[in-house]
Amino acid sequence: MKALSRAAIIAVGSELLTPSKLDTNSLFVTERLNALGLDVIAKAVVGDVRDDVAQAVGAALARADLVILSGGLGPTDDDVTREAVAQALGRPLAEDERITAHLRARFAARGFAMPMPENNRRQAMVPAGAHVIENTRGSAPGLWIDHDDRVVLLLPGPPRELKPMLTALEEGLLRERASGTPLVRRVVRIAGRIESQVDEVLGPLYKQWAERQPPIAATILAMPGSIELHVSTRQGSAAAAALALDEAVHDAVGVIGLDAYSTDGRLLEEVVGDLLVDRGLHIGVAESCTGGLITSRLTDVPGSSRYVDASVVTYSNQAKSDFLDIDPALIAQHGAVSEPVAIAMAEGIKRRAPADIGIGVTGIAGPSGGTPDKPVGTVVIAAVVASRCRARTFRFYGDRSLVKFQAAQSALDMVRRMLLE
Amino acid sequence: MKALSRAAIIAVGSELLTPSKLDTNSLFVTERLNALGLDVIAKAVVGDVRDDVAQAVGAALARADLVILSGGLGPTDDDVTREAVAQALGRPLAEDERITAHLRARFAARGFAMPMPENNRRQAMVPAGAHVIENTRGSAPGLWIDHDDRVVLLLPGPPRELKPMLTALEEGLLRERASGTPLVRRVVRIAGRIESQVDEVLGPLYKQWAERQPPIAATILAMPGSIELHVSTRQGSAAAAALALDEAVHDAVGVIGLDAYSTDGRLLEEVVGDLLVDRGLHIGVAESCTGGLITSRLTDVPGSSRYVDASVVTYSNQAKSDFLDIDPALIAQHGAVSEPVAIAMAEGIKRRAPADIGIGVTGIAGPSGGTPDKPVGTVVIAAVVASRCRARTFRFYGDRSLVKFQAAQSALDMVRRMLLE
Numbered sequence: 001m002k003a004l005s006r007a008a009i010i011a012v013g014s015e016l017l018t019p020s021k022l023d024t025n026s027l028f029v030t031e032r033l034n035a036l037g038l039d040v041i042a043k044a045v046v047g048d049v050r051d052d053v054a055q056a057v058g059a060a061l062a063r064a065d066l067v068i069l070s071g072g073l074g075p076t077d078d079d080v081t082r083e084a085v086a087q088a089l090g091r092p093l094a095e096d097e098r099i100t101a102h103l104r105a106r107f108a109a110r111g112f113a114m115p116m117p118e119n120n121r122r123q124a125m126v127p128a129g130a131h132v133i134e135n136t137r138g139s140a141p142g143l144w145i146d147h148d149d150r151v152v153l154l155l156p157g158p159p160r161e162l163k164p165m166l167t168a169l170e171e172g173l174l175r176e177r178a179s180g181t182p183l184v185r186r187v188v189r190i191a192g193r194i195e196s197q198v199d200e201v202l203g204p205l206y207k208q209w210a211e212r213q214p215p216i217a218a219t220i221l222a223m224p225g226s227i228e229l230h231v232s233t234r235q236g237s238a239a240a241a242a243l244a245l246d247e248a249v250h251d252a253v254g255v256i257g258l259d260a261y262s263t264d265g266r267l268l269e270e271v272v273g274d275l276l277v278d279r280g281l282h283i284g285v286a287e288s289c290t291g292g293l294i295t296s297r298l299t300d301v302p303g304s305s306r307y308v309d310a311s312v313v314t315y316s317n318q319a320k321s322d323f324l325d326i327d328p329a330l331i332a333q334h335g336a337v338s339e340p341v342a343i344a345m346a347e348g349i350k351r352r353a354p355a356d357i358g359i360g361v362t363g364i365a366g367p368s369g370g371t372p373d374k375p376v377g378t379v380v381i382a383a384v385v386a387s388r389c390r391a392r393t394f395r396f397y398g399d400r401s402l403v404k405f406q407a408a409q410s411a412l413d414m415v416r417r418m419l420l421e
Numbered sequence: 422m423k424a425l426s427r428a429a430i431i432a433v434g435s436e437l438l439t440p441s442k443l444d445t446n447s448l449f450v451t452e453r454l455n456a457l458g459l460d461v462i463a464k465a466v467v468g469d470v471r472d473d474v475a476q477a478v479g480a481a482l483a484r485a486d487l488v489i490l491s492g493g494l495g496p497t498d499d500d501v502t503r504e505a506v507a508q509a510l511g512r513p514l515a516e517d518e519r520i521t522a523h524l525r526a527r528f529a530a531r532g533f534a535m536p537m538p539e540n541n542r543r544q545a546m547v548p549a550g551a552h553v554i555e556n557t558r559g560s561a562p563g564l565w566i567d568h569d570d571r572v573v574l575l576l577p578g579p580p581r582e583l584k585p586m587l588t589a590l591e592e593g594l595l596r597e598r599a600s601g602t603p604l605v606r607r608v609v610r611i612a613g614r615i616e617s618q619v620d621e622v623l624g625p626l627y628k629q630w631a632e633r634q635p636p637i638a639a640t641i642l643a644m645p646g647s648i649e650l651h652v653s654t655r656q657g658s659a660a661a662a663a664l665a666l667d668e669a670v671h672d673a674v675g676v677i678g679l680d681a682y683s684t685d686g687r688l689l690e691e692v693v694g695d696l697l698v699d700r701g702l703h704i705g706v707a708e709s710c711t712g713g714l715i716t717s718r719l720t721d722v723p724g725s726s727r728y729v730d731a732s733v734v735t736y737s738n739q740a741k742s743d744f745l746d747i748d749p750a751l752i753a754q755h756g757a758v759s760e761p762v763a764i765a766m767a768e769g770i771k772r773r774a775p776a777d778i779g780i781g782v783t784g785i786a787g788p789s790g791g792t793p794d795k796p797v798g799t800v801v802i803a804a805v806v807a808s809r810c811r812a813r814t815f816r817f818y819g820d821r822s823l824v825k826f827q828a829a830q831s832a833l834d835m836v837r838r839m840l841l842e
Contacts, residue, residue, distance in 0.1 A: 015640055017461045018651065019452035020608070022443055031440035040438045041473060045464040052462060052484065059480040063473065187441070219436055230439065291720025292713030295734045299712025300822055302788050310740035312733050313716045319731035319774065323744070353740065367723050401721055 002149040003179040007038045008060035012072035012081050013157060014047035025070045025162055032170050034185065036178035037234065038066060048072060053084030057152065061088070065150045066177075071157030073140035075120045081154055082143070086127035089147055098132055099124035099141055106139055130154075133169065137161045144173060151177065181234045184241035186249055188229040189262040191413040195222035198229065201255050209248060216248050224402050225409035226268070261416060268412045269297040275419045276307040276357075283415070284353030285311040286324055286345035288336070289363040289379060294408045310353040314345070324348025337362050337374050339391040342382035350384050358384045359411050363394075365403045379407040385418045423570040424600040428459045429481035433493035433502050434578060435468035446491045446583055453591050455606065457599040458655065459487060469493060474505030478573065482509070486571045492578030494561035496541045502575055503564070507548035510568055519553055520545035520562055527560055551575075554590065558582045565594060572598065602655045605662035607670055609650040610683040612834040616643035619650065622676050630669060637669050645823050646830035647689070650677075682837060689833045690718040696840045697728040697778075704836070705774030706732040707745055707766035709757070710784040710800060715829045731774040735766070745769025758783050758795050760812040763803035771805050779805045780832050784815075786824045800828040806839045 009030070011023035023045050030040045041064055046052040053072065060067045072081030086093050103123060107116040126132075126143055133142030133153075138161040143154040153169070155162045166174075190198060198220055209216035214235055221228040231248050235241040253260045261271050276283055285294045295311035298304055312323045317336055320326040326344045334340045345360025363379030370376035375395070382391040392414070396406040430451070432444035444466050451461045462485055467473040474493065481488045493502030507514050524544060528537040547553075547564055554563030554574075559582040564575040574590075576583045587595075611619060620641055630637035630652070637654040652669050656662040674681045682692050697704055706715045716732035719725055733744045738757055741747040747765045755761045766781025784800030791797035796816070803812040813835070817827040 015642060015651075017451065017464065018606075018640075019448050019455065020649075020651070021642065022445065022448065024443065027440050027443065030438065034440065041468060041470070042477065043438065043466040047462060049462070055480065055484060056463065059476065063476060185440075219439075221436065221442065228441075230441070287713070290717070291725075291729070292708070292716035292732060292734065295713035296711070296717050296825075299734070299736065299786075300825070302821055304712075305736050308712070308734070309737040310733065310735055310744060311713060312731065312744070313713065313720070313729070314731055315720065315726050316730040322773070323731060323733070352743070365720075400723055404717075404721070 004066045004151060004177045005038055005179040006041050006064045007033050007066040007068060008064035009040060009043045010056050010060060010067065010069045011045045012048065012053055012069055016045045017047050025159060028163060029068055029166060032166055034183040036170060036174055037182040038178055048078045048080055050080040050084045050087065053080055054088040057085055057088035061150060066153065068153045068155065070155045070162055073123065073154060073156050075122050082126055085152055085154060089127060089145065089152065091127045091129060093125045094128045095124050096126050096132060103139060133165055135161055135165060137164065182238045182241065183232055183234050184238055184245055185230060185232040186245045186263065187265060188249055188252055188260050190227040190229065190256060190259050191261050191268065191409065192259045193227060195220055195227055198227055202252060205251055205255065216244060224398055225406040258417060258420060261413065268409060270301050272412050272416050273298065273301045273304055273307065275416065279419065281356040282307050282309055283357040284309065284349040284355035285359045286349035287311065287313045287361050288315060289365040290361050290404050290407050293404050294359065294361065294411050297408055309355065312349060320345065324352065337364060337378060337380055339380055339382065339393060342380040343389060343391050346382040346384040356386065357415060359415060361407055361411050363407060365400045367400060377403050379403065381407065381411045381414055383414045383418055388418060390414060390418060425487045425572060425598045426459055426600040427462050427485045428454050428487040428489060429485035430461060430464045431477050431481060431488065431490045432466045433469065433474055433490055437466045438468050446580060449584060450489055450587060453587055455604040457591060457595055458603040459599055469499045469501055471501040471505045471508065474501055475509040478506055478509035482571060487574065489574045489576065491576045491583055494544065494575060494577050496543050503547055506573055506575060510548060510566065510573065512548040512550060514546045515549045516545050517547050517553060523562065524560060554586055556582055556586060558585065603659045603662065604653055604655050605659055605666055606651060606653040607666045607684065608686060609670055609673055609681050611648040611650065611677060611680050612682050612689065612830065613680045614648060616641055616648055619648055623673060626672055626676065637665060645819055646827040679838060679841060682834065689830060691722050693833050693837050694719065694722045694725055694728065696837065700840065702777040703728050703730055704778040705730065705770040705776035706780045707770035708732065708734045708782050709736060710786040711782050711825050711828050714825050715780065715782065715832050718829055730776065733770060741766065745773065758785060758799060758801055760801055760803065760814060763801040764810060764812050767803040767805040777807065778836060780836060782828055782832050784828060786821045788821060798824050800824065802828065802832045802835055804835045804839055809839060811835060811839060
């Protein structure tokens with residue numbers, strides 16, 4: 001049988017065509033397929049309309065040898081995926097007795113007095129020749145359909161049902177049928193540089209990577225506060241690919257230096273957390289314009305109680321005095337958004353928490369509050385690590401939440417650098 | 422000429438087929454198209470491969486009368502959208518002299534000494550018959566192609582270029598060609614209920630709405646910590662639709678009651694912020710397991726310095742005593758995750774901030790730290806508003822960040838209810 005190598009993903013659901021909802025299942029599906037060596041060549045979203053779903057399946061089968069659909073497998077009239085796939089493949093629907101039995105058992109187990117509603121039997125009407133994929137977390141079974149050399153796979157929409165089913169398939173049927181040269185990917189996360197600088201210093205490496213046999217592909221993704229270098233390759237085996245990427249990442253970090261903060265998927269708050277655990281240090285944050293975001297990110301990391309004891313959000317000047325012992329005269333002299341005040345905030349929380357490291361952040365997140373001297377986006381960050389102290393004034397662009405995020409990112413990065421230097 | 426009514430959106434870019442990147446332009450495009458009365462019937466993502474893009478355009482044109490592509494309009498070999506559309510429509514490529522002139526002028530204005538690189542001229546090679554849509558923020562012009570009664574629209578990928586171009590089209594060409602019965606949408610946000618409860622109480626209204634002429638469509642979206650009721654309709658005019666939805670939202674809120682916290686797009690932190698401003702009250706938060714998230718959300722709202730002065734994150738027991746005057750004996754007697762401690766935290770921050778309202782949150786966000794009595798996800802929330810005090814023990818499900826979010830949501834909602842009662 002031909003190995004599967006080109007996949008298309010179709011998300012079914014009219015709610016996914018509204019302005020407030022995205023199909024995110026496809027990210028997980030893509031990751032798992034890439035790990036098996038399959039490329040995703042196209043994704044589609046269609047509504048709960050049989051002809052639309054059928055057309056999407058037909059179009060996908062013209063270019064892909066694996067088509068994965070998610071959603072539309074429930075018991076209601078809105079759930080059209082089974083019928084649409086049968087239509088696209090030119091197969092009749094037939095009742096699968098195992099599914100009916102499974103549904104009855106599931107229904108009985110839930111302790112309802114009444115028998116299973118007849119419309120649940122819709123879930124047992126499947127395209128002829130389909131194999132059932134067990135769903136341990138919901139009533140909608142998955143379906144695997146071999147069609148010539150190609151495969152159509154139907155999975156339920158809820159992520160908590162889809163994910164374990166796909167994981168089970170990855171260990172079983174899908175692995176057997178996949179082309180077997182996995183695409184391996186690694187991400188280098190970078191702080192304190194802009195995209196074009198990264199592009200420039202990496203130029204010679206890009207060229208080397210492209211000329212390798214097999215080549216290593218590289219892409220830069222730029223986001224506010226972070227740049228990501230994605231490298232990927234397909235080699236004889238996953239281990240060979242991992243080795244090639246180890247080398248590529250090593251070379252990239254050699255060129256980028258300390259600005260590369262993560263090569264293993266960790267976020268900046270995890271990197272800082274691991275450094276604090278390694279060194280047995282505790283951290284406290286005095287936040288003004290970031291409003292608690294830095295501490296919230298630090299405590300997003302499991303086990304962060306090992307290094308976070310106390311932080312304060314001091315929005316008003318009075319709070320800066322009350323909680324951090326800041327002399328009102330200092331604020332009167334320099335303004336609340338100033339390096340002397342940021343340093344005093346860092347020192348104040350370090351003493352009061354008490355902690356080994358103190359961070360102070362004060363700025364103007366906007367949209368109002370800016371002045372010609374200190375426009376919206378001006379943020380002063382100070383860090384005190386043991387007896388070392390650093391302060392820097394930043395100017396961030398974007399809306400309020402982007403300013404907050406970039407300020408948090410820069411504060412965490414400042415601590416990271418001070419711990420590594 | 423036939424009015425446009427059914428749209429398909431195609432995002433072009435191989436990076437959008439990786440596990441870390443989603444097409445988000447389509448959300449904005451959908452919103453603007455809906456406002457003009459167009460339905461989005463399908464979305465697709467394809468890589469930078471000419472045949473794949475061409476096939477997607479052909480498939481979209483079979484069912485939609487407006488096809489909007491984003492991305493792939495740059496000057497490099499990877500930018501294949503122009504060629505792919507020409508191929509799909511069976512049109513030759515022809516140089517548009519206005520584009521060449523525009524690119525040369527743009528290049529000259531940037532003050533480079535050298536002439537425009539020849540590969541930039543690729544951007545001037547467009548499908549015959551295409552009209553240029555000006556791009557004020559980048560080099561890639563948009564293209565509008567009338568094809569029989571249908572329209573194919575090519576827009577650049579960067580949101581900051583795409584958005585103003587689409588907005589300009591919405592005022593101009595697109596409005597002229599749209600079917601003219603705008604789809605109007607409204608969202609009711611609901612806290613403190615589960616999806617099936619909302620579905621049940623709204624059952625009779627769903628039926629009334631569906632039987633109206635024209636009907637009102639309703640969908641429930643359930644997320645951890647919030648449920649959204651989306652209602653939408655298409656009437657003779659946008660004003661008539663808005664009126665019909667006003668009535669529907671009014672009836673829904675009548676049934677849902679105080680659990681409906683927003684009918685105008687505001688998030689819970691905005692609703693609480695507005696209530697605080699109305700009443701001239703200040704709020705302070707003592708956060709343990711939420712780690713600063715509640716205060717960060719409160720301060721995401723512009724103008725929140727009117728009601729937030731100070732909050733504390735007291736992760737350790739010692740910090741609870743130091744910053745909130747909590748008697749260590751209280752913690753020893755009841756445990757840190759208990760209603761007496763949560764109340765003492767709320768009272769402590771209310772007194773210390775000082776504020777009119779204090780919130781105290783203590784719990785076990787996981788993944789470790791649970792006990793048989795107090796499993797992971799146990800969170801105690803207390804709120805003190807003037808002389809009123811409320812405390813409640815919740816049990817949330819999901820990972821650490823979901824527990825944090827749901828706890829923040831429940832804390833803000835507790836304050837909202839106490840202010841409204």
